[in-house]
Amino acid sequence: MTDRSDDRSADQPGGGWSTEGLGYLQDEAARQRVFVVHPYVKDSRKADALVRSPEARLEEAKGLALAIDIDLVGGECIPLRGVRPATYLGVGKLGDLKDFAKEEEIDLFIFDCELSPIQQRNLEREVGAKVIDRTALILEIFGNRASTKEGELQVELAHLNYQRSRLVRSWTHLERQRGGAGFMGGPGETQIEADRRIIADRITRIKRQLETVTRTRTLHRAQRQKTPYPIVALVGYTNAGKSTLFNMVTDAEVLAEDMLFATLDPTMRSIDLPSGRKIILSDTVGFVSELPTMLVAAFRATLEEVLEADVIVHVRDAAHPDSEVQKKDVEEVLGDLGVDFESDADGTPIIEALNKADLLTEDMREAAMNKADRQDRVVALSGLTGEGCDTLIQAIDAILSAQDHRVELTVPYSDGATQAWLHANAKILSEKHGEDGVCYNFTVDPVAWAKFTAKTR
Incomplete structure (x- = not known):
């Protein structure tokens, strides 16, 4: 059994709600000892390649738990014949968890599923420790970040x-009633x-x-829409390496750790493309499966840059065993936000960045490279080593260049502001000096050109 500090004040199971502080995992004396449980019904799993294994679900839940400052003791997958309405688990497994909690001094069990209030209360009584579900855990992470x-x-x-x-x-006091005012009837509140x-x-x-x-x-x-530069948004499953790639490409110092939800607030930096075009690159919050519905509004608020983006870079952890499942989860959320994956003509252009190439086996690496060679908008890269990042930048440049307008315009010699803007923001193909001014033949981003011409009217 693991010894702990004598000054530790162990939390009792249960506990009520307080208007001050919304944390479930708060402990003033020390980090809580936590055990993660992933219960699943054996016969309910679909015969589908794009369904996570219980072991993969458990590892993700443990990763979520580690995003909070706790002492993670371990985790366990628990197969069930069926879900019990009162306690979710059967009597035998409840007894095992109770003995384990006492032996290992577990303060908190995290159940990687959705528990009803009654199930949560009964589980706490049976195992003798706090119990929270996946929704509460994600709420805790978002609350901290x-x-x-x-x-x-x-x-x-x-x-x-x-x-x-x-x-x-x-709560033991919830049945108490407060007396009403003396002249009012009824038992009170x-x-x-x-x-x-x-x-x-x-x-x-x-x-x-x-x-x-x-x-x-x-x-x-x-105000942001007035900027003349296209926005390129990095999106992807949590811990796919977006912030590491963002730092490599922009020379920024955004927090990049091997931790789920390391980034919650969007970060933006400007970079120059090979064509001379300047873009704004945005690093966004990572996606996660089964996001609590009550957090969708908060999640969307952090993803507004994605909806305004001219190009989306979907960063995938190509070395993760559930990479395809994660891709499906991200596409479902983006689809709910209004991103069109089906229409290349009308939808936002999307580049698939197969990240963490440095961690791939030889066979996986060859498959990723072949996929990148066959498809225009797929790039194999490593945000850690920088391999393939130049190819990604070129792919972004090519997409934006394909959208450019080609314009021929004569600018009077006296209009130095327009000439300066063209040299800074357009790709000048040719310029000829005539009696009326300089005749420019150039390509320019349509959004930037529309904003500039609107200002000069």
Whole structure:
């Protein structure tokens, strides 16, 4: 059995909701000892190659747990014949978990599934430790990582909605009633009713704050749209290596760790392409399967750059055994956001970046290179070593260049501002000096050209 510090104050199972602090994993004395459980019904798994194995699901859940400052003891896949409505697990496995929790001094079990409030409460009673589900874990991660005002408000709103359904967890005082005013009849307000009212009031206040923040964000977006540079967004499953690739390409120092959800707030940098064009590269939050529905709004707020992007780079962890499943998850979320994968003509151009080539086996590497050779918008690369990054930049440049307008324009000699803008933002194919001015033959990004001409009218 592992010894721990004597000054540690072990948390008791259960515990109520508080309007101050929304964390599930908070412990003032030390990091909590956590064990991850992935229960699955054996006969319910589909015979589909694009379905994660229980072992892969467990590893992802453990990775999510490690994104929080806890002491991860381990994890276990638990096959089930069926889900029990009261406790999710059977009596035998509950007994095993109870003994394990006592022996290893487990403070918290994370169940990689969705638990009902009743199941959560009963599990805590049976195993003698705190229990949270996948939704609560992801809420905790977002709550710790969100830094923008809107992100913080959206996460807190999701927390409150989640906790409102769980006020019956293990509270011992919820049956008490507060007496009403002396002249009023009736038994008064129960504690749980009061807590629900407090949460409802806070939800109302947060929604009002969100309306104000959303209006401000709309103004900021309108300001960003005035920039003459195309936006290229890096998207992908969490821990696919987007931030590492972003740092390699832009020489930035964005947090890049082997950790799920290392990036939650978009980061943007400008870079120059070989053609001389300047673009804005945006690093976004990583995607994850089974994102809690109550977090979709907060998640979308971090992905607004994707919706405005001129090019999307889908960064994939080519070395991950579930790379194809992750690709499917990302495409489903992008499809829900309105990104069109089916139409190359009307949709946003998408480049598939097969990242982590340095970790591929020889056979996997050959397959990735062959795929990149056969398909125009597929690039094999390594954000860590820089291999293939030049090819990615060239692919972005080629897509944007294909969208360029070809224009022939005579600019008066006195119009130095237009001449300067063309030399800075357009690819000049030829220029001839005449009596009326300089005749330019050039290609230019249509968005940038439209914004410039609108200003000069």
